[in-house]
Amino acid sequence: MSTQNYLVISALGKDRPGIVDALSKSILEFGCNITDSRMTVLGGEFAILLMVEGNWNTLTKMEESIAGLEQQLSLTIIAKRTEQRDRSNPFLPYVVEVVSLDHPGIVHQLASFFSKRSINIEDMATTSYAAPHTGTMMFSVHMTVGIPADIHIASLRDEFMEFCDAINLDAIIEPAQR
Structure with missing residues (x-):
């Protein structure tokens, strides 16, 4: 059984340089790893979707810090637990x-x-x-x-x-x- 747990993070905010740097630094500081991501600029807004992996404790700490990250990074952030994708149906x-x-x-x-x-x-x-x-x-x-x-x-x-x-x-x- 895998000890890795997964969190999908969605973040949206006014586009500016440094968003990816700051968000990825925070994820790394929590001891987590970005396994998949999509990011784009739509109009004047920056949007990112990330799948982050880590052990249960590191993801829990990260989830508990979302409100602080939102303020620190001026982003709207949503996080949701998930699991690895089921590949049993080819x-x-x-x-x-x-x-x-x-x-x-x-x-x-x-x-x-x-x-x-x-x-x-x-x-x-x-x-x-x-x-x-x-x-x-x-x-x-x-x-x-x-x-x-x-x-x-x-x-x-x-x-x-x-x-x-x-x-x-x-x-x-x-x-x-x-």
Whole structure:
């Protein structure tokens, strides 16, 4: 049985240099280790998700210090205990790339397509941008999905491409490079 315990930390605050430095230093000082993270700037806000591992005592001390860290770092912080991910159900990681004219509902339509097929969205990043030369607003989606091993990939790819054609999305779906 593993002696490691896990804490997922979400932090949000006004973007400025040094946030990652200060937060990672605090985690290290508690004797914990960052095992996975995602961070980005959205508008003027900085957002970070971290999975931190440590023994039960170090994570408990860290949880008890969240209010102080929030004040010290001027961040809104949420922490939640978790466990290592269950990998007993095999899945195939695939990358999905989509580009289209920007309009409401694209993320929902994609999420619905995969959800109806019991395909989990593992990671997703989206962005809006002005197309070169024309300035037309475009939208791009990059996601990694976990496809259950019992799904016929060629059929899924055909269904996905037809789905995207029907709603005017340019898309690819291909195996993730490890």
